[in-house]
Amino acid sequence: xxxILELKNIKKSxxxxxxxxxxxxxxLEGEVHSVIGENGAGKSTLMKILGGxxxxxxxxxxxxxxxxxxxxxxxxxxxxxxIVHQEFMLxxxxxxxxxxxxxxxxxxxxxxxxFHTAKEEMKTFTxxxxxxxxxxxxxxxxxxxxxxxxxxxxxLYRGAKIMILDEPTAVLTPQESxxxxxxxxxxxxxxxxxxxxxxxxxxxxxxxxRITIMRAGEFIATVNKSETNKxxxxxxxxxxxxxxxxxxxxxxxxxxxxLAENIFVPGERxxxxxxxxxxxxxxxxxxxxxGVDGNGQKEFTEALIGLRPVEAGKILFHNQDITNLSVKxxxxxxxxxIPEDRNSTGLLxxxxxxxxxxxxxxxxxxxxxxxxxxxxxxxxxxxxxxEKFDIRPRKKRHICRRLSGGNAQKVxxxxxxxxxxxxxxxxxxxxxxxxxxxxxxxxxLREARDEGASILMISTDLEEVLALSxxxxxxxxxxxxxxxxxxxxxxxELGLLMMGGVRS
Amino acid sequence: MQENKVARIKNTLISICLVFIIGxxxxxxxxYNPAEAYRELLKGMFAGSLNMGTTLEKFTPVILTxxxxxxxxxxxxxxxxxxxxxxxxxxxxxxxxxELQGIFPxxxxxxxxxxxxxLAGAAWSLIPALLRxxxxxxxxxxxxxxxxxxxxxxxxxxxxPLYGQEAVAxxxxxxxxxLLSYFLKPSKANSxxxxxxxxxxxxxxxxxxxxxxxxxxxxxxxPGFSECIGINTKKYMxxxxxxxxxxxxIAGSIEILGVYTRFxxxxxxxxxxxxxxxxxxxxxxxxxxxxxxxLIAALKAGALGMERFTGLPDSLIDILIVxxxxxxxxxxxxxxxxxxxxNRKEEAKE
Numbered sequence: 001x002x003x004i005l006e007l008k009n010i011k012k013s014x015x016x017x018x019x020x021x022x023x024x025x026x027x028l029e030g031e032v033h034s035v036i037g038e039n040g041a042g043k044s045t046l047m048k049i050l051g052g053x054x055x056x057x058x059x060x061x062x063x064x065x066x067x068x069x070x071x072x073x074x075x076x077x078x079x080x081x082x083i084v085h086q087e088f089m090l091x092x093x094x095x096x097x098x099x100x101x102x103x104x105x106x107x108x109x110x111x112x113x114x115f116h117t118a119k120e121e122m123k124t125f126t127x128x129x130x131x132x133x134x135x136x137x138x139x140x141x142x143x144x145x146x147x148x149x150x151x152x153x154x155x156l157y158r159g160a161k162i163m164i165l166d167e168p169t170a171v172l173t174p175q176e177s178x179x180x181x182x183x184x185x186x187x188x189x190x191x192x193x194x195x196x197x198x199x200x201x202x203x204x205x206x207x208x209x210r211i212t213i214m215r216a217g218e219f220i221a222t223v224n225k226s227e228t229n230k231x232x233x234x235x236x237x238x239x240x241x242x243x244x245x246x247x248x249x250x251x252x253x254x255x256x257x258x259l260a261e262n263i264f265v266p267g268e269r270x271x272x273x274x275x276x277x278x279x280x281x282x283x284x285x286x287x288x289x290x291g292v293d294g295n296g297q298k299e300f301t302e303a304l305i306g307l308r309p310v311e312a313g314k315i316l317f318h319n320q321d322i323t324n325l326s327v328k329x330x331x332x333x334x335x336x337x338i339p340e341d342r343n344s345t346g347l348l349x350x351x352x353x354x355x356x357x358x359x360x361x362x363x364x365x366x367x368x369x370x371x372x373x374x375x376x377x378x379x380x381x382x383x384x385x386x387e388k389f390d391i392r393p394r395k396k397r398h399i400c401r402r403l404s405g406g407n408a409q410k411v412x413x414x415x416x417x418x419x420x421x422x423x424x425x426x427x428x429x430x431x432x433x434x435x436x437x438x439x440x441x442x443x444x445l446r447e448a449r450d451e452g453a454s455i456l457m458i459s460t461d462l463e464e465v466l467a468l469s470x471x472x473x474x475x476x477x478x479x480x481x482x483x484x485x486x487x488x489x490x491x492x493e494l495g496l497l498m499m500g501g502v503r504s
Numbered sequence: 505m506q507e508n509k510v511a512r513i514k515n516t517l518i519s520i521c522l523v524f525i526i527g528x529x530x531x532x533x534x535x536y537n538p539a540e541a542y543r544e545l546l547k548g549m550f551a552g553s554l555n556m557g558t559t560l561e562k563f564t565p566v567i568l569t570x571x572x573x574x575x576x577x578x579x580x581x582x583x584x585x586x587x588x589x590x591x592x593x594x595x596x597x598x599x600x601x602x603e604l605q606g607i608f609p610x611x612x613x614x615x616x617x618x619x620x621x622x623l624a625g626a627a628w629s630l631i632p633a634l635l636r637x638x639x640x641x642x643x644x645x646x647x648x649x650x651x652x653x654x655x656x657x658x659x660x661x662x663x664x665p666l667y668g669q670e671a672v673a674x675x676x677x678x679x680x681x682x683l684l685s686y687f688l689k690p691s692k693a694n695s696x697x698x699x700x701x702x703x704x705x706x707x708x709x710x711x712x713x714x715x716x717x718x719x720x721x722x723x724x725x726x727p728g729f730s731e732c733i734g735i736n737t738k739k740y741m742x743x744x745x746x747x748x749x750x751x752x753x754i755a756g757s758i759e760i761l762g763v764y765t766r767f768x769x770x771x772x773x774x775x776x777x778x779x780x781x782x783x784x785x786x787x788x789x790x791x792x793x794x795x796x797x798x799l800i801a802a803l804k805a806g807a808l809g810m811e812r813f814t815g816l817p818d819s820l821i822d823i824l825i826v827x828x829x830x831x832x833x834x835x836x837x838x839x840x841x842x843x844x845x846x847n848r849k850e851e852a853k854e
Contacts, residue, residue, distance in 0.1 A: 307731060328734035337732055345728035359722060359733050368715045375713075 004029050004193060005050075005162060010059035012045055019045040023059065024219035025212055027162065027193050032184060034196045034204040036237055037214035038434040043197050046214070047164050050195075051083045052076035082160030084151045086167045092140040096133055097122065100154045125153050129186045132179075145176035152183065156192075163187065164195045169203055173292055174462060174495035181207050199237075199435055200463065201230045213237055238436060253282035253470065257454040258304075258423050263313030265296075265303040267478075272311060273299045274478045281423065281454040286445065288469030288486065289458040290494050296478035297458045298340060301427050304456070305337040306330045317423065331360070336421030338412055340428050340458070346412045347400050354382040354396040356411050360419055381418075389414035390440060406437025413441060417448055424448060427458045442468055462491050476500045512792075519831035527824045531816065541814050545821070548809020549802040555809055557691020561763060562801035564696045565590075565772075568755035569779025570797050571704055572748045574788050576629075578711060579744035580724035585632060585647030586752040587776035588654030592628050593621035593753025595658045597760045598767035599666055601678035610681030617682065618699070618757045625753020626746045628654060633745035637738045659769050666767070673769035684762040694762030701794075703751065708790035720744045752776065778804070778825070785832045800825060 003026055010023030020042040027033050035043045048054045050061065055070035062068075063079055071079070090099050101118045108114040122135055133149050134142065142150070148168060155163055165184075169177045184194055184207055198204050204211060205225060213220040213236045220236050259280045267273030274296045281287045291297060302308035304315065306327040315323045322330055331337075339345040348356050358378045361367045366377050382396050391403075391410045400408055409430070416424060429445065430438040445468060449455055459465050465472055466486060474481040474497040481497040528538035548555050569586045576583040597617040604613045632650060635641040659673060668676040684694040711717040723730045723740045730737050755776070764771050778800050786792035807821030 305732070306734075326734070326736075327731060328736065331734040339728075339732050345726070345732050348722060348725050348729055350725050351722075355718070355722075359729075362715055362718055371714050371716060373713055373715060373718060 002029055003027070004064055006062040007046065007050065008060050008062065010046065010049060010056045012042075012049060012054060012056050018217055020049075020056075021217045022219050023049075023056075023214075023217075024222075025050075026222070027195065028210075029193055030188055030191045031209040032188055032194045032196055032207055034198060034208040034211045035214065036197075036199055036201070036204055036211060036233065038199065038237060038436060041214040041237075042217040043214050044166065047083065047166060047195065047197060050076065051081060051164065077158060080159050080161035081164070082155030082158055082162070083164040083166065084148070084155055084168060086170060088147050088151055090139045090147060090150060090154075093138060095136055095138055096142065096150050097135040099139055099150060100135075100157050104158060121157070122153070125156055128190070129156075129183060131183065143176075144171045145173075145179060148172070148180065149183065152187075156187075160192070162193045162195065164197070166197050167199075168196070169198065169200065171293075173498055174491050175499060177203065201233050202463070204233070205230055215239055253285035254452070255283055256280045257283050257318060258456070259316040260304075261314045261316070263303065263315060264311040265299045265308055265478075266311055267296070267299050272478070274303065277313075277478075277480060279473055279480065279483065281456055283422075283454055284449055284452050285470040286449050286455040286457055286468055288465040288472040289456065289475060290462060290465045290472055290498060291460070291475035291481075292498050293460050295475045295498075297427070297460075297475060299478070300475065301337075301340070301425050301456075301458055304425055305335065331419075334419065334422040336416040336419055336424040338416055338424070338426040338429055340431075342408055342412050347408060349401040350399065352397045352399055353386065353391065353403075353411055354378060356400055357382045357385050357415050357418075360415055385414045385418050389417075389444070404434070406433045406440075409433050409441065410437065413444060417444060420451075421448075421453055424453055424455045425458075426455060428460070429457065430459070430461070430464060438464075462494055465494070466491065474498055516832055519828055522831055523824050523828045526827060527820065530820065530823075536814060536816055541810055541816050544810040544813045545803075545806040548806035548812075553688040554691045555805065557688030557693035558805040558808065559798075559802045560688065560693040560697055561691055562775075562804050563798055564694070564700045564762070565755050565759055565775045566779045566782055566801045566804075567704060567794055567797040568700045568751055568758065569776040570783040570786070570793050571700075571707060571779075572751035572755065572776075573780045573783035574786070574790070574793060575707055575751060576745045576748035577783065577788050578724045579720045579741045580727065581633070581636065581741055581745050581748070582644050583629065583632075583647055583745060583748045583752075584644050584780070585629060585650050585654075586748070586755075586780060587772065587774065588647070588651035589625035589628050589749045589752030590756035590759070590772055590776050591655045591658045593625040593756030594760045594771070595661055595666070595675075595756075595767050596624040596753070597621040597757035598675045598678065599661075601682050601761065602666070602676055605679040605682055610679070613682045614684065614761060617761060618754055621757030621760075622750040622754040625756065626750040629745050629749025629752070630742070633742045637741055655770075658767070662767050662769050668766065675767040677766045678761065682761065683765055684758065686762075692763045694758075696758035696762040699754070699758060703754070704790065704794060707747075711790070716740075716743070755779075781825075781829050785829055 005027040007023055007025040010020055012020045023042065023046050025035070025046060035046070037043045045054065049056050052071040052073035052075055060067050060069055061071060091102070094102070097115070097118060100122065106114040106117040106121070119135065125131060126133060131149050131153055133146055133153060139147060139150070152163070168180060172180060184196070187194060196204070196207060208225050210222055210224055211228065211233065212222045213233065215237060261278050263274060263277050264272045265274035277300065279287070289297065299308060303310050306325055310323055314321060317333055317335065322333065343349060348359065358367055358381065361381065367374055367381070379396060386394050386396070389410050391407050391414060400411060403411065413429065426445065430441050433441065445455055445457065457465070457468060469486045471483060472486050472489065472494065473483045474494060476498060477500065481500060484493070524542065531538040531541050549559055550556055569590060572586045572589070573583055597620065600617045600620050601613060604616060608616070628650070632643050632646040635646050636643045662675050663673050666675045668674050684696050686692065686694050711721060719735055720740045720743065722733070722735060723737045727737050759771065760767055779797070782793060782796040782800050786796050803821055803825055807818035810816055810821065811818040
């Protein structure tokens with residue numbers, strides 16, 4: 001196995017922000033090489049330099065003993081470097097086959113595409129690697145896992161010898177991830193080198209040969225998988241030990257806080273997206289809701305906070321019927337809500353940190369006197385919250401749009417938790433947030449629970465659900481596929497339930 | 505932020521220069537001397553009490569209608585119906601001015617007229633507000649269409665029930681006691697400008713300091729967020745639109761009580777359009793709004809002087825105003841060039 005690619009002393013900054021101050025990376029032929037690091041560690045930037053999207057400020061790219069100072073996207077493609085982006089670059093209205101050959105179509109004549117030859121060529125890929133893709137389906141009709149395989153075939157069809165997979169498992173269920181891993185293994189056997197970007201250590205340990213760790217734009221180390229373990233990787237990645245609640249204390253939940261009885265909730269296009277759902281949350285417990293995105297999580301949570309009407313059934317909060325109360329009335333009862341998407345509904349993006357923090361408090365006496373905002377009180381409240389929830393930068397007037405994902409999410413969480421809610425509905429509380437902040441947010445949620453709040457946490461990240469929840473409810477097509485005790489289950493069982501399987 | 509402001513000021517200045525160059529070329533093409541025309545234009549804007557007064561006279565309705573537009577814009581509602589609200593406010597003020605004269609002291613009637621004008625405008629704006637909030641009807645369409653209904657209705661009123669028994673379509677004249685006081689005579693600059701500026705400051709503070717203002721802004725910035733927080737978005741949008749309509753109505757009343765002394769059919773000559781444009785180029789800023797309003801008012805006033813002394817049609821100035829707005833709103837235009845230059849500099853360094 002020879003070295004085919006090397007990135008040396010790469011530096012790249014955007015304006016005054018240093019994205020990469022010391023990038024080192026090398027790739028052997030036919031290996032799976034993972035790059036790990038927190039959000040903002042520079043791994044994506046490094047890969048974009050490799051793919052020709054950015055030109056580095058300094059440093060060189062050595063490919064098959066030839067040195068380049070930078071690549072264009074076209075050169076990268078010609079050299080056989082292909083990227084499978086996190087967001088799929090597919091055209092929904094075209095078929096899988098059309099998507100794959102787009103831009104490199106076999107031609108019958110100048111203006112006619114030779115679909116027959118294309119299909120034949122595709123067969124070699126699908127048979128050789130055992131790809132399970134349906135060429136004639138429209139992309140819009142295929143599931144995420146398959147769309148990802150289409151992306152991989154697309155890249156291979158363009159002659160990729162090095163394939164970069166940018167957080168490929170973020171959108172997959174464990175079963176689909178397993179399928180992806182077998183594809184990766186087959187690619188490796190055939191001599192393709194794979195760069196695998198992730199921050200899920202479990203997967204990295206499973207699939208890689210070697211692992212490169214980056215932190216804050218710097219190369220930390222490249223290690224062989226066989227010579228390391230998860231703890232060591234986490235430590236290198238964060239520069240400190242990861243707080244992990246391994247010895248889960250058995251919590252003792254109190255009385256029932258929220259009770260849903262046979263609720264039906266309409267979706268955007270269909271009636272009864274949520275069908276006949278019944279569950280309860282007790283005081284001082286975290287009920288995790290697992291499920292593949294789009295199985296009714298949105299409708300479910302919106303119905304609980306009052307954004308969406310309930311067709312039938314009852315929601316009781318401390319034995320009070322809240323089924324028909326408005327959002328405002330529910331919020332008054334101390335129900336908190338962390339929306340799924342902080343950009344569209346979680347934050348006033350053009351508002352300052354202080355605006356966002358006081359948005360819930362604006363109806364309380366200590367913030368407003370005779371209709372006029374008490375600036376001094378608002379500021380001291382914001383200062384306290386920024387300190388307590390560690391929001392950086394500590395500038396009250398900073399516009400939220402310019403905050404990093406982690407800090408923006410902390411603003412949302414600070415706003416909700418400073419109401420000391422009795423029930424908190426937390427949707428995807430750590431989506432798109434770096435590991436350091438994830439850790440902090442998890443800590444905050446646990447703390448709130450220990451202080452007696454009931455938390456309903458919806459997440460598509462199984463690791464998160466398992467780490468935080470006391471009990472786990474699995475949603476599948478708007479119904480409950482199962483409710484399990486968190487300490488008596490594992491990813492495999494949850495994955496099965498998420499796919500609609502029956503509990504074994 | 506600071507950088508942004510500097511860029512905007514630069515942008516405005518460049519736009520003005522560009523517009524005057526284009527204007528000069530046009531004038532030369534139709535055989536006039538641009539230097540002379542611009543001298544007369546400047547004179548018409550500021551020289552002497554008549555010209556300065558005319559500028560201030562135009563400034564009042566422009567800033568009030570601009571303010572009306574900004575106030576509802578903050579809630580995410582594009583009130584294109586200020587013109588109609590202004591007409592209805594104007595006819596209400598004219599009607600009450602005639603009906604109540606002699607019954608109450610003059611100042612009291614003045615106040616009643618202005619308040620009633622505001623209420624009329626607000627009431628009229630309630631229609632598109634309700635249509636938008638409950639039926640999701642596009643407010644740009646409904647407000648523009650309702651403008652025709654409003655102005656034609658005022659035409660009917662001043663031709664029939666409120667007909668002033670003169671040859672033209674207008675109401676009777678309002679008693680001098682009720683009219684606003686003038687300054688900078690012989691121009692028609694009037695104390696309405698004080699009302700306008702007070703309202704501007706009030707609304708700027710309203711949005712900065714009060715709970716209601718905060719909630720309205722939140723509804724405008726992000727309706728989804730506001731719903732999640734538990735804000736009744738419908739209610740606050742309606743409130744903002746009512747304020748907007750009220751300001752339009754007040755602008756109409758002031759025009760009648762300050763400038764025209766009676767309701768004359770078609771008096772406004774689309775003044776609300778200029779207010780709206782001032783509001784749009786100021787980007788909803790309460791600081792920029794008076795500046796742009798003043799600029800537009802001065803140009804409109806100067807155009808009259810220019811026409812009088814050089815024979816150039818004042819519609820040329822309207823064209824220049826429109827071009828100016830076009831350039832200012834294309835704020836990417838000049839920024840792009842400076843950006844390119846910066847890039848080139850950086851490349852040169854390397």
